Structures are given as structure tokens and as C-alpha cells.
Amino acid sequence: MKPSAAQLCLRPYDEGDLQSVVSLFYDTIHSVNLKDYTPEQADAWAPKKPDLSRWQGLLKGEDTWVAVQDGRIVGFANRDGEYFDCLYVHKDYQRRGVAKALAERIEGRAAAEGHAKIRTNASLTARPFFEQRGYAVVRRQCVHRAGHVLVNFAMERSIQK
Template identity: 50%
Template sequence: MNLRPYRPSDVSALAELFYQTVHSVNRRDYTAEQCRVWATGHPDLSAWDASFQAHRTWIAEEDGHIVGFADLDVEAGYLDRLYVHKDAQRRGVGTALCDAAEACARAAGVRRLETHASITARPFFAARGYALLREQEVERGGILLKNYVMILEL
């Protein structure tokens, strides 16, 4: 596996990976309706690209195929997205991406890293030492989705 910086030409592949992951991996913890509003299949690619470029974004590749991505808002100390391809689960991709984001945050002098973890991702972050700050519900398309605000003291 290789980690590399984001390129604008990646945005469509990342949107597809996000859609496939939510509708397969996260489907075990969320209803079909929740997954449908979370990952509609029609994201605003220009907004995604702008967000990825504004953040520090890593792409995980294996044999030239994108198998995961993560992005960090360094100024806010916020790990925004961390998604691993449905066929690359439990192979260290998420760990490598999270390691890179945490190392970047430390190097930038961030003292506390925050993420909003899905039900599915909560055990992964808890195992890394992220503490539960609070449970919350976010609204997407009139539907509520539960997630968890978690923090890691760096």
C-alpha cells in the first residue's frame, strides 16, 4: 500500500468509493434510507474537490487502485473523512491513513484531534485511544443519522 497526496483528478473515484462504502460497510449499522441520504450518489464534486484541497488529504493505493482516503482540517484539528473501500476492509488501510493524519496534526502542533465517527467506525477510533465526547444525531435529507463526537489528546 502506498499513501500519496490528493490530486483533483481523484475526486470522482473518491466519491464512488464513499458511496460504495456507505451502502455496503455502513449498511450493517444504518438503514437503507439513512445510507441513501448519507451517500446519495450525486455529490457536488466541485465542493468535494475544494474541501479536499483546503484540507490535508491522503489517498491510499494498492496496485494503482484507490483503496481509501482521509482528510484533515489542520487548523480546526478535525479529522473530517476516513473511508476504506468495501473490498479493502481490515487490511490496515484505515490504520495507515489515521496514522498519517495524526502525525500531521502532531507536527502542526495540534493538541486535540476531533472526529465525528459513524456507528461503524466508533470501535476503530476507540481502539486508537479516541474518547467519546458525546453522541449526536445529524440530519440529512430530513433523516436523522447517529454518530459520535470523539477526541484524541495528542
């Protein structure tokens, strides 16, 4: 039976969450995303030594939410206006509705601010999730990171009420 997401709680990001969020980002990319990207691409995307001050600025500066279950952070998402920036779920909590809950929160807040659409740059791994939520691919993109090329997709959907 699929584990229940009933105990899942969403709350705004707090500065003290930085280490957990950055570790989750690293661990997810170096496990879940390896089905679509090489280890070298994963290193370029999520280097072992992250720039913590850049991360803190990004997470504090945007509309950032964390998902908590079993007393730990199991996912996070953030948004800058109509741009849905990050969406990462802990490797041990995949396919339990964590991303769905975070996306509903992010999209709902964008709609409440009056945005007519929401857009994102989805990884190869996340594309099916966003397609299932009604996002359409606008274009395929090649992102250059630390000497590597990573493919992702500009996607968007209407969120007009």
C-alpha cells in the first residue's frame, strides 16, 4: 500500500532550515536524478561544496516552503513571482504526494497574487510530474553548468481562477 501523506505539513522556510534543504538538494540530485543525468552532470548541478550564502539569499528572498514529515524536511519549493523555481523531494519520500502538496501551495499563492500563469524550468526527471499537473512544454533547453550541458524544459500552465 502507498504510504499516506496525511502527516505531511507545509510551512514557510526558516533560516535554520538551510543545511537540511541544501543537503536534500544534493542527495536528491545525486540519487533520483541519476536516472536521467550522468554523475558528472549531477556534480555540475549540485556540487559537493555548495555556496551557502547564495542559497540563503535565494531561499529567503523568494516564496519558499518546506514539507515536513516524520520530524524531518522531506521537500522544498520556491517561487519568484510567476516563476516556479525549485521543487525537490527527499529520495526516500518519492511518489507520496509531497511534490503535489508543494506545487498546490506554490501555484495557489501565485494565483492569489494575481498571476495568470506559472512557469518553470523542469528537469528531465520532473517533466512527467509537471505534465501531469497540466503544464505544457514551451521549449527544450540546454543549460551550461561547470563545463557540462544539462537538458531541461521550459514549461508553463495557466493558473487563472
